[in-house]
Amino acid sequence: MSFRLIISAALALMASSAQAQGSAPAISYTRDIQPIFTEKCVACHACYDSACQLNLGSGEGAARGASKMPVYDGERSQAAPTTRLFYDAFGKAAWQQKGFHSVLDAQDSQAALMARMLELGHSTPLVPNAKLPEEIVLGLNRQNMCPLPGEFAAYAGAHPTEGMPLAVTGLTDQQYQTLQRWLASGAPIDEQSLAPSAKEALQVQQWEDLLNQPGARESLVARWLYEHLYLAHIYFEGGESGHFFQWVRSRTPSGQPIDLINTRRPNDDPGTQVYYRLWPVQGVIVHKTHITYPFGAEKMARVKSLFYSGDWQVAALPGYGPGRRANPFETFEAIPAKARYQFMLDNAEYFVRTFIRGPVCRGQIATDVIRDNFWTLFQDPDHDLYVTDARYRGQATPLLAMPGQNDDVGSVLSLWLAYRDKRNQYEALRRDNYADLPTPDWSSLWMGNDNALLSIFRHFDSASVTKGLVGEVPQTMWLFDYPLLERTYYQLAVNFDVFGNVSHQAQTRLYFDLIRNGAEQNFLRLMPADSREGFLDDWYQNSGKVKLWLDYEAIDDDKPTGLTLQDGDPKRDFARQLLARSGPLNASPDPINRCISAYCSRPGIDPALRYAEQALSRLTSRPAAGLKVIEQLPEATMLRIETRGGKREVYSLLRNRAHSNVAFMLGEAYRYQPGLDTVTIYPGVLSSYPNFIFNIPAEDVPEFVADMELARDAKGFERIVERWGIRRSNPRFWHYFHDLSQYIRETRPVEEGVLDMNRYENL
Structure with missing residues (x-):
């Protein structure tokens, strides 16, 4: 008999014996099992990007089991069947008809697949605080192996150190025994x-x-x-x-x-x-x-x-039908446009979140259409021609249709060209009609509530949005009007099919490029007319100039702005005036990244944290050419600063990669400008996918900053990681990882949720 069978039989015998003697209560899924899954498994096994579609956030997901079919697949020629938990099937039998296999059932005298995966992980613990072996592939590049029960022996032989939880501090002995007892007893689920x-x-x-x-x-x-x-x-x-x-x-x-x-x-x-x-x-x-x-x-x-x-x-x-999906402006034209736009403005952060944090923005191909950090503004409804002018609205509506409804692979190019041309006709119509209006001034920007100003950060293969103007003045800004906001929402949320084929996903990505360009063009109307071409040249360098010529409608570089801006750097002066005007609507004052006095910290916080923020500000607003350590940083690092008095603050340290342009779907690495990369440091958890955590006593922060300034290469950065870093193998990894969620609970309770660790790096 194999060692696994001996262990499984012993656990089953212990469970039945204990229940017979009344010495141990029956294990409850709700009380005993789900909390373990939540603490040690959900960070990798949740939502569409659950490894092997094994979603351990509920009893229904655990019973559904696993599938070899990946949800995210940008190369499939045919759309995949939908497998949305709580939507497309209910109960184990129904899911197995859709190709899922159980991870809870013992089969052919073998313990359950989950039991064997947990055993493999528990029998090969990580070396505490050590870097993981290079052969363990992590992140989105990891191949989705998903062995069936009969394939486990081959998997374990080929990957002896890759049991579960994968490449991270594992279960406690008590948690392991509880799960194995539950599995040996048939894995009953009592979830309500x-x-x-x-x-x-x-x-x-x-x-x-x-x-x-x-x-x-x-x-x-x-x-x-x-x-x-x-x-x-x-x-x-x-x-x-x-x-x-x-x-x-x-x-x-x-x-x-x-x-x-x-x-x-x-x-x-x-x-x-x-x-x-x-x-x-x-x-x-x-x-x-x-x-x-x-x-x-x-x-x-x-x-x-x-x-x-x-x-x-x-x-x-x-x-x-497809036509109604393609053009919601026609579908809902009877509803007053001002009502539709105002509803979206009232909770603009929600709508931007749907397409910045939603399924379309998982993976680098989806997110490389946007820059790593930019600010988003909104046009006031009373200055939006689509809202105020019925004649213009009637001319514009037919031109606002969006691609992606026809997913014929052979028609991608012709579909793209047709919709590009429609969009450019709309941009020409918009440009010419707005040229007849009074010059745009501050009144043309919506400032109705604290949703009016948003900051977006891209973290290579994910993105996040937060209220307020965070970080240094960015290279680009977006200005949404109603047609642009509605199209972005429909193209990237309502009409996007995460299970769709390569044609659908390519059309979505290509049209998102036009959306970005439209938002940039809207913003440029606020800049002096003679500066607009210069901004475009900066945003579309090198190969981007070809894209400007091929795919984008020409901008209005004649109509003046109604704003009074300094000639030398009108965008920075615009940002300065915007910050001064927005006052309490700017939900995110940011002295760390935009220090305008000798004090680069927030007022009214613990003195130890003030000193820490003052030190951290030395790392911001500096390009990588002068701060070499930026080249070693992941996209989204969390800094956990602890005071001697027991307080702690969490900061997001975000790497903002510079690009010559973001106008193409492929070849992003060729457009990097690494010497221009910067970092943003801001209180809070500004990513759902932390790449790394540093835990730093407040009194060590000046030394941490000094070491970051001195680090010139990977070895220099590794010394920083060795001293303050929380590696996946850290015995207290889960304490620090879940403390990020606890911090969200304390600061923004309604936003709390388990974070994702699929992108946590092996530094």
Whole structure:
């Protein structure tokens, strides 16, 4: 008998003997197992990029098991079947019909696959605090092996140090024994679905009543609202901590169990009468998909005021299909444009999050269309021609259709050219019509609430967004108007199919390039006319000039700006004036990166942290040519600063890579300008995917900074890692990793979620 079988038999015997003697209670999945998964497994096994699609954030996911089919595949010629947990099937048998295999069941006298994977990991612990062996491949480049139960022996022979949890400090002895006892006893799952509280149930009913009112106007508004909120994790005023809800389409009305309509996209034909329903988000909340949205009495009143007032009418409800998906401006043209735009502006951070943190922005090919850091602004509705001028709106609407509905691989080029030309016709129409308006000034920027100013950071193969103007004045800024914001949302969220084929994904990526260019062109109208070509030359260097000539509509370099800006550096002067004007709306004052006095720290914090921030500011606003250590840094590093008094603060240290341009889908490495890379340091966790953690006593921060300034190469940086770094093999790795989530809980409770460690580097 093999060692594994001996262990499995012994554990099974111990479990049955203990239960027979009454010396140990039966193991509960909810009480005993899910907390272990949450602590040690969910960081890699959650959402679409779960290793082998094994999602351990819920009992349903654990029972579903694993699949060899990757969700993210940019090269497949045919769209893949959808495998969304809690959407596309329910129960182990239904998932096995879709090609999943159990990791919990013992098979052919062998212990469960999970038991053997855990045993392999537990029997080959990592050397504490040591760098991992080079042969262990990590990150998005790791091949998705996903051995079936009968293939485990070959996997273990080829990868003897790659048991579970993979390449990280593993389970405690107690956790290991608990999981093995549970698996040996048949892995029973007693999980209960999350249910709303009485107060939440009342609000659920009120919102469902609102969205399911009879009438053509009411039905069109409900459809638009659903398509704009289906990704939201909604939380209620006075609701329970940790309770979130999502909009779904159901065949059944309120008061009856939800009968889910699980179409591939939220705007696909439901094929039946639709009822919009709210159901609780099940399973562990993970940060990368946790896009929050508040519901309460004030929001209800706002929605009614925007959409249910006035005398506008709907002559006939639009249908569904590729044409309706491609152009939501035509589909929803009956709804006043100002209502649609204002609704999106009210919670602009949510909408930008959907396409910056959503499925489309997983992987370098998807994110390389944007620069590593930029600020986002919004045009005031009263200065948006699409909102204010019906004639212009009628001319523009047919030109705003988006590609991706036809995924024929052989038609990618012709489809792209057709939609590029339509978009450029729109840009020419916009340019010529805006040239007839008064010159744009500060009143043309929306400053309605703290969503008005956003900062976006790209971390190579992921991205994040935060309120306020964070970091040094960036190379580019984006200015969204309504047509641009709506198209970005539909192209990258509503219409994006993460299971789609190479044609669909290429069309999405190529059109996103046009979106970025449109946002840049909008911003350039605020700059002096004679400076605009110079900015374009800076943003589109080298090969980018070819893209400017081939694919982008010419900018208006005649119409003056209404702003008074310094000639030498008008963009920096614009930023200075914007910061002065935005006042309390700028949710993120940033003295560390934009130090304008002798004090480069936030007022009112612990003196030890003030001194730490003052020291950290020496690393910001310096190019890598003068701060060589930047070349060694990952994209998103977390600094955990501890004071002697027991306080701690978390900072994100972000590497901003410079590029000659970001206009092409491939060959990004050829467009790097490493000597121009910079770092941004800001309080908070500004990434769902930490690449590394440093734990530094506050009194050590000046020495840490000095060592960073002196480090010239990998060896110099490794000495810093050895002293303050938290490697994957650190015995307290999970304490420090989950303390990042705890910090979010303390500072922004509603945003808390388990972070992803698939990108945690082996430094």
